Amino acid sequence: MERVRECKSCRTTVVEGIQDIDHELDDDKTVSEEVYQNRLDTCMECPSLAHGSTCKFSGCLVSFRAYLIEKKCPDPSGDRWS
């Protein structure tokens, strides 16, 4: 999966994709592609997503956070990923 985004700080176009980080992480630290896609789909519909890329609660790029098995959705009203 590859997404092209405009960086919110410098307005430079950046490319982010799990293929870029996939080789950096062990499989036991990442979710399946299905779970990853479900998480991302939820984030894309979430009112707390800023700039189409960043969670307002965690400050994380959701395309990265959603990939990590240990991470949860930080919405204080409840985990939107579960």
Ligand code: SF4
């Ligand atoms: S609150 Fe949860 S669902 Fe919403 S953008 Fe953040 S991580 Fe994604």
